[in-house]
Amino acid sequence: xxxxxxxxxxxxxxxxxxxxxxxxxxxxxxxxxxxxxxxxxxxxxxxxxxxxxxxxxxxxxxxxxxxxxxxxxxxxxxxxxxxxxxxxxxxxxxxxxxxxxxxxxxxxxxxxxxxxxxxxxxxxxxxxxxxxxxxxxxxxxxxxxxxxxxxxxxxx
Amino acid sequence: xxxxxxxxxxxxxxxxxxxxxxxxxxxxxxxxxxxxxxxxxxxxxxxxxxxxxxxxxxxxxxxxxxxxxxxxxxxxxxxxxxxxxxxxxxxxxxxxxxxxxxxxxxxxxxxxxxxxxxxxxxxxxxxxxxxxxxxxxxxxxxxxxxxxxxxxxxxxxxxxxxxxxxxxxxxxxxxxxxxxxxxxxxxxxxxxxxxxxxxxxxxxxxxxxxxxxxxxxxxxxxxxxxxxxxxxxxxxxxxxxxxxxxxxxxxxxxxxxxxxxxxxxxxxxxxxxxxxxxxxxxxxxxxxxxxxxxxxxxxxxxxxxxxxxxxxxxxxxxxxxxxxxxxxxxxxxxxxxxxxxxxxxxxxxxxxxxxxxxxxxxxxxxxxxxxxxxxxxxxxxxxxxxxxxxxxxxxxxxxxxxxxxxxxxxxxxxxxxxxxxxxxxxxxxxxxxxxxxxxxxxxxxxxxxxxxxxxxxxxxxxxxxxxxxxxxxxxxxxxxxxxxxxxxxxxxxxxxxxxxxxxxxxxxxxxxxxxxxxxxxxxxxxxxxxxxxxxxxxxxxxxxxxxxxxxxxxxxxxxxxxxxxxxxxxxxxxxxxxxxxxxxxxxxxxxxxxxxxxxxxxxxxxxxxxxxxxxx
Numbered sequence: 001x002x003x004x005x006x007x008x009x010x011x012x013x014x015x016x017x018x019x020x021x022x023x024x025x026x027x028x029x030x031x032x033x034x035x036x037x038x039x040x041x042x043x044x045x046x047x048x049x050x051x052x053x054x055x056x057x058x059x060x061x062x063x064x065x066x067x068x069x070x071x072x073x074x075x076x077x078x079x080x081x082x083x084x085x086x087x088x089x090x091x092x093x094x095x096x097x098x099x100x101x102x103x104x105x106x107x108x109x110x111x112x113x114x115x116x117x118x119x120x121x122x123x124x125x126x127x128x129x130x131x132x133x134x135x136x137x138x139x140x141x142x143x144x145x146x147x148x149x150x151x152x153x154x155x156x
Numbered sequence: 157x158x159x160x161x162x163x164x165x166x167x168x169x170x171x172x173x174x175x176x177x178x179x180x181x182x183x184x185x186x187x188x189x190x191x192x193x194x195x196x197x198x199x200x201x202x203x204x205x206x207x208x209x210x211x212x213x214x215x216x217x218x219x220x221x222x223x224x225x226x227x228x229x230x231x232x233x234x235x236x237x238x239x240x241x242x243x244x245x246x247x248x249x250x251x252x253x254x255x256x257x258x259x260x261x262x263x264x265x266x267x268x269x270x271x272x273x274x275x276x277x278x279x280x281x282x283x284x285x286x287x288x289x290x291x292x293x294x295x296x297x298x299x300x301x302x303x304x305x306x307x308x309x310x311x312x313x314x315x316x317x318x319x320x321x322x323x324x325x326x327x328x329x330x331x332x333x334x335x336x337x338x339x340x341x342x343x344x345x346x347x348x349x350x351x352x353x354x355x356x357x358x359x360x361x362x363x364x365x366x367x368x369x370x371x372x373x374x375x376x377x378x379x380x381x382x383x384x385x386x387x388x389x390x391x392x393x394x395x396x397x398x399x400x401x402x403x404x405x406x407x408x409x410x411x412x413x414x415x416x417x418x419x420x421x422x423x424x425x426x427x428x429x430x431x432x433x434x435x436x437x438x439x440x441x442x443x444x445x446x447x448x449x450x451x452x453x454x455x456x457x458x459x460x461x462x463x464x465x466x467x468x469x470x471x472x473x474x475x476x477x478x479x480x481x482x483x484x485x486x487x488x489x490x491x492x493x494x495x496x497x498x499x500x501x502x503x504x505x506x507x508x509x510x511x512x513x514x515x516x517x518x519x520x521x522x523x524x525x526x527x528x529x530x531x532x533x534x535x536x537x538x539x540x541x542x543x544x545x546x547x548x549x550x551x552x553x554x555x556x557x558x559x560x561x562x563x564x565x566x567x568x569x570x571x572x573x574x575x576x577x578x579x580x581x582x583x584x585x586x587x588x589x590x591x592x593x594x595x596x597x598x599x600x601x602x603x604x605x606x607x608x609x610x611x612x613x614x615x616x617x618x619x620x621x622x623x624x625x626x627x628x629x630x631x632x633x634x635x636x637x638x639x640x641x642x643x644x645x646x647x648x649x650x651x652x653x654x655x656x657x658x659x660x661x662x663x664x665x666x667x668x669x670x671x672x673x674x675x676x677x678x679x680x681x682x683x684x685x686x687x688x689x690x691x692x693x694x695x696x697x698x699x700x701x702x703x704x705x706x707x708x709x710x711x712x713x714x715x716x717x718x719x720x721x722x723x724x725x726x727x728x729x730x731x732x733x734x735x736x737x738x739x740x741x742x743x744x745x746x747x748x749x750x751x752x753x754x755x756x757x758x759x760x761x762x763x764x765x766x767x768x769x770x771x772x
Binding site (some may be wrong): 049052053055057059060062063066075076083127128130131134135137138141142144145148149152 | 482483556575576579661681683684686687688690691694695697698699730733737738740741744745
């Protein structure tokens with residue numbers, strides 16, 4: 001396999017898995033939010049914020065994929081002639097975001113669903129719910145940083 | 157700054173109870189405490205309030221649709237108490253219209269049910285009152301399952317009944333049966349065992365078809381009437397909506413007065429509550445206006461009491477109070493963290509957004525939203541926080557050269573090109589933020605007389621972290637080593653000071669030193685600033701790239717404008733949400749974790765609270 005296609009594989013897996021994680025997370029939060037909104041339509045705004053929280057993993061995965069594309073010249077410029085080793089390096093660099101994006105998106109969605117239930121019962125506690133949900137995201141952010149630093153660290 | 161509280165005791169005559177409570181509620185200066193004896197509840201007002209609430213809910217479909225950003229209607233605070241016959245009659249009219257509409261709807265449903273019964277028998281040639289018993293015969297119509305047609309013929313033959321097929325379907329057959337009166341019940345029972353289902357039709361002097369047509373005509377009339385009534389209610393609601401909301405709020409305020417905790421004797425009423433020490437005169441004035449005969453006294457909070465927390469800050473800091481309150485109100489006896497937290501929140505928000513273009517958009521959009529929505533309370537404060545933060549966002553955008561995701565002439569460097577430098581910068585910000593928190597704790601400790609604790613628990617760690625940081629800078633390396641070792645030794649020797657026995661003290665020290673991991677993870681947590689600022693930048697850049705790709709011709713150019721606008725607004729909304737949430741997290745966990753106790757009860761005075769209208 002040529003280096004560039006391995007690197008593209010990394011970018012693709014990263015955007016795909018992290019996106020799946022977010023989709024699942026936003027879905028489980030959204031189901032809970034729909035339930036609460038059916039009883040308390042006035043909480044829609046708060047529900048929307050909580051539901052949106054697990055959506056960031058998808059963005060991070062997308063962001064990582066774009067950075068890889070920029071780095072290997074697929075976006076805006078001529079594709080570089082990567083060696084196989086460089087291609088694999090890019091692939092591994094994408095993995096932290098891909099894997100953690102998938103799993104943390106799922107987990108954050110579950111936490112968001114619980115926070116949504118809590119907000120349904122105590123609308124004033126939405127801030128606390130947001131904070132609890134955001135704690136899960138820390139690890140997605142760390143994975144994103146690892147991926148970014150690796151992508152920029154690889155000598156091309 | 158946390159405002160000192162005074163406990164107020166108020167005694168007034170029973171006949172002045174209502175006026176005094178009203179004055180207290182209007183002034184909104186006193187947070188009532190329970191005084192032992194229970195309060196009377198379920199008074200008149202609570203019933204009226206509930207009725208009005210139900211009415212409001214039922215009337216919701218007839219209200220004018222509100223704009224997405226439109227706030228509740230405003231009225232003058234002075235007019236809040238006014239309630240005359242016109243207002244009440246408007247509510248009554250709306251209620252009557254509602255009842256009429258409900259009646260029409262019920263009638264419509266009834267007609268529809270009747271029609272659905274008659275529908276299958278439209279082909280019946282005889283009048284409906286020919287069915288049933290006559291002088292000698294009994295006749296009925298009904299549905300017979302197709303599989304028992306032959307058996308049914310036998311039964312009919314046995315009783316000498318006359319039957320006629322009205323309609324023949326695949327599954328079933330509609331028939332009419334006429335049989336001698338004496339044999340009717342036997343014949344019917346036997347037919348029913350075969351699955352025959354006789355239909356119960358109204359006795360009318362017309363055929364089913366005619367009756368259906370008549371009923372349909374009535375239905376159409378009912379539809380017309382219903383539509384008219386709904387229109388009429390809608391027109392009525394144009395002027396009644398605000399009145400009904402106002403009535404609800406009035407009853408609610410009245411209900412709160414009825415439920416106010418107070419003690420009573422034969423002639424007097426006794427109230428107790430917390431008052432801000434800087435607003436005591438206002439309370440006194442409000443009561444004096446309501447009555448001449450009263451006794452009002454203030455005292456300082458006693459040892460065992462926990463007064464509620466009210467904070468007072470300058471206008472800029474006070475906008476950030478909501479951030480702290482969302483975590484926990486500070487308790488009465490500790491310091492107010494807001495003045496220290498506010499500038500950090502402001503700065504970190506800007507770093508996380510970090511784009512001059514988005515900062516400008518924030519400023520314009522939030523300013524416009526404030527003008528349109530006219531928010532109040534916590535929403536207004538949050539909007540102001542973001543409005544202020546748009547300044548730091550623009551500044552950071554200029555420093556790091558980010559304009560709508562494009563890099564242009566950074567004053568310092570661009571994080572997109574050099575993420576490692578940015579990472580180090582964010583970690584330095586983190587160390588400074590955490591140190592600020594630790595300094596707050598030192599101040600607290602020193603104030604309370606625990607100078608040594610401050611040195612052992614805070615200064616030691618600050619030395620250690622500072623020393624470790626200096627290791628990365630070549631000229632300061634030796635100083636760094638010394639500082640780190642001194643700090644580590646202090647921790648090692650003192651962290652176990654409260655444990656008993658030598659062994660306990662040694663393990664305590666070692667465990668204490670292990671706390672370095674928690675400090676490290678706290679500091680690394682600030683790397684999210686880099687991640688978020690990159691996320692905003694890169695997504696913005698992608699939007700620009702997408703728009704640029706289709707800019708070939710005129711149509712492409714127009715489409716690219718759509719992508720620019722929609723893409724950047726989407727990215728801005730997402731960036732704002734992330735920055736708000738993660739900035740809060742850094743304050744709550746990394747910063748407040750170092751010194752803030754919280755757990756205070758917020759000061760919520762007895763006042764008029766409104767949801768559906770706004771008092772000016």
